[in-house]
Amino acid sequence: xxxxxxxxxxxxxxxxxxxxxxxxxxxxxxxxxxxxxxxxxxxxxxxxxxxxxxxxxxxxxxxxxxxxxxxxxxxxxxxxxxxxxxxxxxxxxxxxxxxxxxxxxxxxxxxxxxxxxxxxxxxxxxxxxxxxxxxxxxxxxxxxxxxxxxxxxxxxxxxxxxxxxxxxxxxxxxxxxxxxxxxxxxxxxxxxxxxxxxxxxxxxxxxxxxxxxxxxxxxxxxxxxxxxxxxxxxxxxxxxxxxxxxxxxxxxxxxxxxxxxxxxxxxxxxxxxxxxxxxxxxxxxxxxxxxxxxxxxxxxxxxxxxxx
Amino acid sequence: xxxxxxxxxxxxxxxxxxxxxxxxxxxxxxxxxxxxxxxxxxxxxxxxxxxxxxxxxxxxxxxxxxxxxxxxxxxxxxxxxxxxxxxxxxxxxxxxxxxxxxxxxxxxxxxxxxxxxxxxxxxxxxxxxxxxxxxxxxxxxxxxxxxxxxxxxxxxxxxxxxxxxxxxxxxxxxxxxxxxxxxxxxxxxxxxxxxxxxxxxxxxxxxxxxxxxxxxxxxxxxxxxxxxxxxxxxxxxxxxxxxxxxxxxxxxxxxxxxxxxxxxxxxxxxxxxxxxxxxxxxxxxxxxxxxxxxxxxxxxxxxxxxxxxxxxxxxxxxxxxxxxxxxxxxxxxxxxxxxxxxxxxxxxxxxxxxxxxxxxxxxxxxxxxxxxxxxxxxxxxxxxxxxxxxxxxxxxxxxxxxxxxxxxxxxxxxxxxxxxxxxx
Numbered sequence: 001x002x003x004x005x006x007x008x009x010x011x012x013x014x015x016x017x018x019x020x021x022x023x024x025x026x027x028x029x030x031x032x033x034x035x036x037x038x039x040x041x042x043x044x045x046x047x048x049x050x051x052x053x054x055x056x057x058x059x060x061x062x063x064x065x066x067x068x069x070x071x072x073x074x075x076x077x078x079x080x081x082x083x084x085x086x087x088x089x090x091x092x093x094x095x096x097x098x099x100x101x102x103x104x105x106x107x108x109x110x111x112x113x114x115x116x117x118x119x120x121x122x123x124x125x126x127x128x129x130x131x132x133x134x135x136x137x138x139x140x141x142x143x144x145x146x147x148x149x150x151x152x153x154x155x156x157x158x159x160x161x162x163x164x165x166x167x168x169x170x171x172x173x174x175x176x177x178x179x180x181x182x183x184x185x186x187x188x189x190x191x192x193x194x195x196x197x198x199x200x201x202x203x204x205x206x207x208x209x210x211x212x213x214x215x216x217x218x219x220x221x222x223x224x225x226x227x228x229x230x231x232x233x234x235x236x237x238x239x240x241x242x243x244x245x246x247x248x249x250x251x252x253x254x255x256x257x258x259x260x261x262x263x264x265x266x267x268x269x270x271x272x273x274x275x276x277x278x279x280x281x282x283x284x285x286x287x288x289x290x291x292x293x294x295x296x297x298x299x300x301x302x303x304x305x306x307x308x
Numbered sequence: 309x310x311x312x313x314x315x316x317x318x319x320x321x322x323x324x325x326x327x328x329x330x331x332x333x334x335x336x337x338x339x340x341x342x343x344x345x346x347x348x349x350x351x352x353x354x355x356x357x358x359x360x361x362x363x364x365x366x367x368x369x370x371x372x373x374x375x376x377x378x379x380x381x382x383x384x385x386x387x388x389x390x391x392x393x394x395x396x397x398x399x400x401x402x403x404x405x406x407x408x409x410x411x412x413x414x415x416x417x418x419x420x421x422x423x424x425x426x427x428x429x430x431x432x433x434x435x436x437x438x439x440x441x442x443x444x445x446x447x448x449x450x451x452x453x454x455x456x457x458x459x460x461x462x463x464x465x466x467x468x469x470x471x472x473x474x475x476x477x478x479x480x481x482x483x484x485x486x487x488x489x490x491x492x493x494x495x496x497x498x499x500x501x502x503x504x505x506x507x508x509x510x511x512x513x514x515x516x517x518x519x520x521x522x523x524x525x526x527x528x529x530x531x532x533x534x535x536x537x538x539x540x541x542x543x544x545x546x547x548x549x550x551x552x553x554x555x556x557x558x559x560x561x562x563x564x565x566x567x568x569x570x571x572x573x574x575x576x577x578x579x580x581x582x583x584x585x586x587x588x589x590x591x592x593x594x595x596x597x598x599x600x601x602x603x604x605x606x607x608x609x610x611x612x613x614x615x616x617x618x619x620x621x622x623x624x625x626x627x628x629x630x631x632x633x634x635x636x637x638x639x640x641x642x643x644x645x646x647x648x649x650x651x652x653x654x655x656x657x658x659x660x661x662x663x664x665x666x667x668x669x670x671x672x673x674x675x676x677x678x679x680x681x682x683x684x685x686x687x688x689x690x691x692x693x694x695x696x697x698x699x700x701x702x703x704x705x706x707x708x709x710x711x712x713x714x715x716x717x718x719x720x721x722x723x724x725x726x727x728x729x730x731x732x
Contacts, residue, residue: 089621089624089625090626091624091625111627111628111629112510112511112580112626112627112628113509113510113511113580113626113627113628114626116579116580117580117624117626131510132510132511132628133510133511133512134509134510134511135510169510172510195507196502196503196504196506196507196513196515197504197506197508198507200504200508
């Protein structure tokens with residue numbers, strides 16, 4: 001079975017069968033990471049370019065590890081050492097990379113839509129590893145896999161996404177993916193951090209996080225992007241933590257088996273109090289493990305890997 | 309030199325002409341518009357059978373990029389693009405490099421326009437020195453040198469006191485002040501209309517209120533100073549409604565709407581199409597509808613293109629970083645004729661908003677076929693099908709949101725001062 005799409009630029013590119021195929025493949029590939037020799041030859045001879053035009057440690061490491069476990073060759077290409085600083089345009093850079101015939105491009109960029117621009121310029125598949133405020137589809141897929149693993153189902157669950165919804169590509173991808181898969185999604189955070197037209201999505205909107213926490217099976221906390229915040233949107237991290245952070249107080253009425261997720265890196269004491277981040281409810285590290293599996297699945301499916 | 313345009317359907321809103329007439333031109337001016345087809349043999353003849361014959365179109369809002377940004381456009385290529393679009397008179401904005409904020413730059417633009425020798429070009433002088441919004445530019449000298457209006461277009465005047473006094477000062481020299489209404493603190497960081505599409509694309513939005521709040525400020529200042537304010541490129545329903553109300557209250561205000569704000573919505577930005585990135589941004593169907601109604605009922609005085617050339621390199625950088633602006637002179641007619649085809653606007657009103665409407669706002673010569681007027685004539689076939697292909701444009705730039713679109717309406721001849729400056 002194949003994916004219906006050549007690129008993964010956003011959740012919009014995926015239909016429900018695609019999502020199920022990705023999750024199933026990821027589940028199958030997970031076992032590789034548990035072997036003494038964590039490597040299969042599925043993508044031997046394939047070259048994967050990791051183009052990170054915005055700083056990233058986790059996502060980049062996750063993609064690189066996924067590629068290596070499938071025996072693909074990886075080439076890292078980052079903003080700091082790229083020719084972009086030498087005045088070469090982004091498109092020129094990518095056309096040059098294309099001329100080296102890679103089999104797949106993984107792109108992260110600080111501006112929304114850059115993976116789409118590049119996808120039109122290259123022949124190989126492009127995976128969006130996060131573009132501006134737009135989407136982070138692989139994060140949403142790994143979150144979905146994590147939820148499925150723990151809750152043993154997806155459809156009908158209640159998921160609350162809390163924080164700066166307007167500036168979160170993780171939120172956007174998760175809203176799209178979860179609603180597509182039959183999850184009841186609510187979003188909560190200060191009104192100054194809600195997107196202009198949140199009402200176009202099938203989500204419940206709340207400004208008081210205590211309204212969404214009691215019924216949530218899963219709570220996804222978003223990272224406060226300190227570097228992207230301006231003082232016109234909220235007054236201080238201290239006040240944010242008090243009203244919009246997860247702590248013993250705000251968690252008071254949560255379900256006993258509630259699962260807490262965070263895309264990382266966590267601002268401890270801001271969006272999540274340390275005791276909550278380290279509690280048994282937290283599955284933050286499972287998310288990281290599943291990230292490798294989901295990215296292996298995507299590389300495998302898009303590069304046309306052989307039978308494992 | 310004598311020229312006769314025969315057999316065409318003449319529409320001249322300035323004299324309420326709408327029918328088959330012969331337009332007689334002599335020595336660069338209109339000699340007569342007559343029902344008679346009899347000519348003596350000294351006339352060069354254009355047979356306009358099946359075509360519309362109207363006063364030359366006037367575009368009161370263009371960016372010719374000359375001096376300083378000649379890789380996007382220059383006065384010669386901009387003149388050609390104008391002629392190809394049926395425009396015989398254009399106003400060019402001051403955001404060149406150097407900025408047109410003093411008489412020597414104005415004189416140089418007029419000299420180059422004369423050298424290009426195709427269409428009439430009237431510069432708009434900067435309101436503030438260097439478009440910085442701090443100190444008033446030498447408005448009096450620029451008006452004496454040939455500027456017909458004052459504007460910091462592209463750079464909103466955030467300083468209300470400067471705007472107030474510029475209106476007063478411009479009143480002294482009898483030229484309108486054009487406002488590019490935008491509160492920069494509200495639009496900051498935005499690259500498209502704030503709404504459904506910006507949310508879906510993850511792009512920072514420009515809320516309608518960024519424009520509307522500034523229109524309101526400037527309407528109040530126009531009322532206070534009693535001077536003529538012209539609002540450029542109105543793009544929102546509330547904005548045009550505020551202007552309608554101000555007009556009813558007797559405020560001296562005129563305004564323009566663009567072909568793109570009349571016909572395109574923020575959905576044109578889908579797939580991160582940077583050729584649809586423009587300021588003010590493309591808005592919603594409801595805004596389009598309100599602008600069309602306003603054009604129809606005369607609240608909007610004219611159509612202007614805000615022709616803003618940018619090179620492909622300046623557009624293919626990702627939507628967020630791409631320059632704002634699109635080119636419009638060579639597509640204005642077929643794009644606006646779409647509204648006529650859809651029965652949303654009468655052909656007569658369309659022609660009026662491209663001719664007598666703009667001429668009146670800025671007291672420009674032309675815009676009608678009265679005896680002795682400049683012989684500026686546009687001849688077009690409203691039914692001819694065209695496919696927009698930017699590679700065939702006379703403009704140096706290709707940033708059109710209508711690429712590949714099938715439209716109706718083709719300019720056959722453009723005559724400026726009795727001379728054919730464009731023939732398809």
